[in-house]
Amino acid sequence: xxxxxxxxxxxxxxxxxxxxxxxxxxxxxxxxxxxxxxxxxxxxxxxxxxxxxxxxxxxxxxxxxxxxxxxxxxxxxxxxxxxxxxxxxxxxxxxxxxxxxxxxxxxxxxxxx
Amino acid sequence: xxxxxxxxxxxxxxxxxxxxxxxxxxxxxxxxxxxxxxxxxxxxxxxxxxxxxxxxxxxxxxxxxxxxxxxxxxxxxxxxxxxxxxxxxxxxxxxxxxxxxxxxxxxxxxxxx
Numbered sequence: 436x437x438x439x440x441x442x443x444x445x446x447x448x449x450x451x452x453x454x455x456x457x458x459x460x461x462x463x464x465x466x467x468x469x470x471x472x473x474x475x476x477x478x479x480x481x482x483x484x485x486x487x488x489x490x491x492x493x494x495x496x497x498x499x500x501x502x503x504x505x506x507x508x509x510x511x512x513x514x515x516x517x518x519x520x521x522x523x524x525x526x527x528x529x530x531x532x533x534x535x536x537x538x539x540x541x542x543x544x545x546x547x548x
Numbered sequence: 549x550x551x552x553x554x555x556x557x558x559x560x561x562x563x564x565x566x567x568x569x570x571x572x573x574x575x576x577x578x579x580x581x582x583x584x585x586x587x588x589x590x591x592x593x594x595x596x597x598x599x600x601x602x603x604x605x606x607x608x609x610x611x612x613x614x615x616x617x618x619x620x621x622x623x624x625x626x627x628x629x630x631x632x633x634x635x636x637x638x639x640x641x642x643x644x645x646x647x648x649x650x651x652x653x654x655x656x657x658x659x660x661x
Contacts, residue, residue: 439591466646466647468647468648468649470649470651475653475654476653476654477637477639477651477652477653477654478592478637478649478651479651480648480649480650483646483647483648485646490646491646491648493648525591525592527591527649529647531646531647535597535647536582536594536597537594537647537649538594539584539591539592539593540591541589541590541591542590542591
């Protein structure tokens with residue numbers, strides 16, 4: 436049973452560029468949440484997708500957007516990258532109705548130069 | 549806004565000792581708490597959880613204590629091993645959180661052989 440998988444594992448982008456990160460949830464899970472983890476900090480909630488719609492959103496600008504596909508996989512898009520967007524981006528999946536712990540992927544390390 | 553915080557940024561122990569990692573939360577409406585372990589280069593890994601209708605829960609070598617009166621959460625690790633070295637985060641879910649987690653900054657646990 437595959438856990439949460441994210442791609443790519445590492446990425447380097449230039450300021451002003453756009454980036455797309457991908458996540459496949461754990462088998463049987465229907466809800467995907469994205470978190471940003473700056474170095475030395477705890478993860479910060481970006482948004483959550485369920486039934487292909489954004490269900491909740493944290494305190495992040497509109498430059499951060501996402502999508503969920505019918506197979507429950509998800510993408511995180513960040514436009515007009517800033518140096519401060521450099522972080523580990525984590526995807527977590529859950530089964531909404533079960534209301535239990537989230538399972539995390541290994542993350543994508545994004546470096547903006 | 550309200551968030552979960554930790555008292556100690558770094559905890560150093562000897563192998564075989566018992567470790568206690570503390571966490572203070574400020575949102576009295578939170579009803580679900582989770583401890584995660586994060587090793588370098590990896591995503592957070594679920595350790596143990598507790599709901600607000602409980603004050604203690606035990607797992608294998610780990611115990612979580614919840615004191616709602618003082619809004620305090622602790623993680624006890626028995627017979628700490630070098631493999632326990634990692635950053636530990638407590639996280640909370642506040643209704644209607646729908647599995648969205650609010651993390652603290654984390655505590656680094658260093659276990660010496």
